Amino acid sequence: MLVAHTRAMTTPRFVQLHREDSAALRLELAQGLLGEPASVSPKFLYDALGSRLFDAITELPEYYPTRVERALFTRHAGTMAAIAGRGRTLIDLGAGNCEKAARLFDVLAPLRYVAVDISVDYLRESLASLQRQYPGIEMVGVGADFSAALTLPPEAGRGERLLFYPGSSIGNFTPIDALRFLRQVRAVAGPGGALLIGVDLVKPKPILELAYDDPLKVTAAFNLNLLRRLNAMLGCDARIEDFEHVALFNEPESRIEMHLQARRALTLRWVGGERALAAGERIHTENSYKYTVDGFDRLLRDSGFARTTHWIDDEQGFAVFLATA
Numbered sequence: 001m002l003v004a005h006t007r008a009m010t011t012p013r014f015v016q017l018h019r020e021d022s023a024a025l026r027l028e029l030a031q032g033l034l035g036e037p038a039s040v041s042p043k044f045l046y047d048a049l050g051s052r053l054f055d056a057i058t059e060l061p062e063y064y065p066t067r068v069e070r071a072l073f074t075r076h077a078g079t080m081a082a083i084a085g086r087g088r089t090l091i092d093l094g095a096g097n098c099e100k101a102a103r104l105f106d107v108l109a110p111l112r113y114v115a116v117d118i119s120v121d122y123l124r125e126s127l128a129s130l131q132r133q134y135p136g137i138e139m140v141g142v143g144a145d146f147s148a149a150l151t152l153p154p155e156a157g158r159g160e161r162l163l164f165y166p167g168s169s170i171g172n173f174t175p176i177d178a179l180r181f182l183r184q185v186r187a188v189a190g191p192g193g194a195l196l197i198g199v200d201l202v203k204p205k206p207i208l209e210l211a212y213d214d215p216l217k218v219t220a221a222f223n224l225n226l227l228r229r230l231n232a233m234l235g236c237d238a239r240i241e242d243f244e245h246v247a248l249f250n251e252p253e254s255r256i257e258m259h260l261q262a263r264r265a266l267t268l269r270w271v272g273g274e275r276a277l278a279a280g281e282r283i284h285t286e287n288s289y290k291y292t293v294d295g296f297d298r299l300l301r302d303s304g305f306a307r308t309t310h311w312i313d314d315e316q317g318f319a320v321f322l323a324t325a
């Protein structure tokens with residue numbers, strides 16, 4: 001009996017909520033390319049190579065968010081746990097390798113860990129090895145595209161919830177969509193629920209632009225890799241050499257923009273469509289919004305959270321907010 005119980009507890013469960021529909025993804029890519037301006041959603045940045053390039057970005061001295069956020073979690077985890085409460089269901093949105101959440105396990109002592117990512121397959125290995133390290137935490141892997149709508153399967157359970165959304169991933173949403181998303185987060189958190197979220201802050205333009213256009217050109221490779229993705233998914237004929245990585249801080253919009261800029265006049269052709277680009281014309285590939293502390297605090301309250309606490313580093317480059325329902 002005891003053996004059976006232990007074995008059941010140490011096996012993560014996996015649930016795939018939505019199936020990736022490759023026809024729909026191809027349509028989305030084609031529509032983006034035909035748009036004015038042409039665009040490709042940043043979600044296409046993360047294929048196998050793109051995910052590795054992003055991991056490499058987080059090691060760059062110029063890309064401060066990952067490092068600064070980690071330091072904030074290390075330094076203030078005790079206080080965060082005191083406010084959020086131990087023994088909750090920790091719901092990790094965009095878990096990937098589950099590394100960031102795992103670092104908080106000892107201090108947060110969650111009863112259950114629900115790792116959500118676009119594909120449940122990304123989660124299998126990391127969750128299985130984490131489960132061996134933490135046999136006492138019930139683990140569930142969920143494959144879901146929560147950017148469209150945030151819904152959780154019954155396996156997420158009914159315990160008090162702490163949602164975890166680190167890395168300033170919220171920056172990929174426009175402020176309007178961020179509000180819509182955070183309202184859903186607030187609803188999913190439920191009464192007594194909380195949200196722990198990392199947010200990149202507005203800072204001088206040169207620092208921001210260097211973080212997204214590093215001299216080693218890792219971010220350029222990360223962005224240009226989208227062209228390989230277009231070629232693979234659409235049967236497109238894009239040549240990497242024809243494009244240049246551009247990252248700029250759009251101050252009025254308070255966002256870093258990434259673009260792929262055509263080095264010469266060219267036409268992209270794919271199965272079922274084509275798009276002419278003039279020399280210097282750009283394909284918009286990512287927005288990364290930067291907030292002020294007050295601005296993000298307001299956003300959390302507008303989303304329905306009653307109380308907020310935040311921590312920032314000495315340079316005031318990055319903030320971690322804890323919002324309670």
Ligand code: AVJ
Nearest residue numbers: 057167168169171172219288
């Ligand atoms: C994963 C969306 C938070 O916006 O900083 C890093 C992605 N793009 N370098 C960010 C990214 C270029 C990153 N997020």
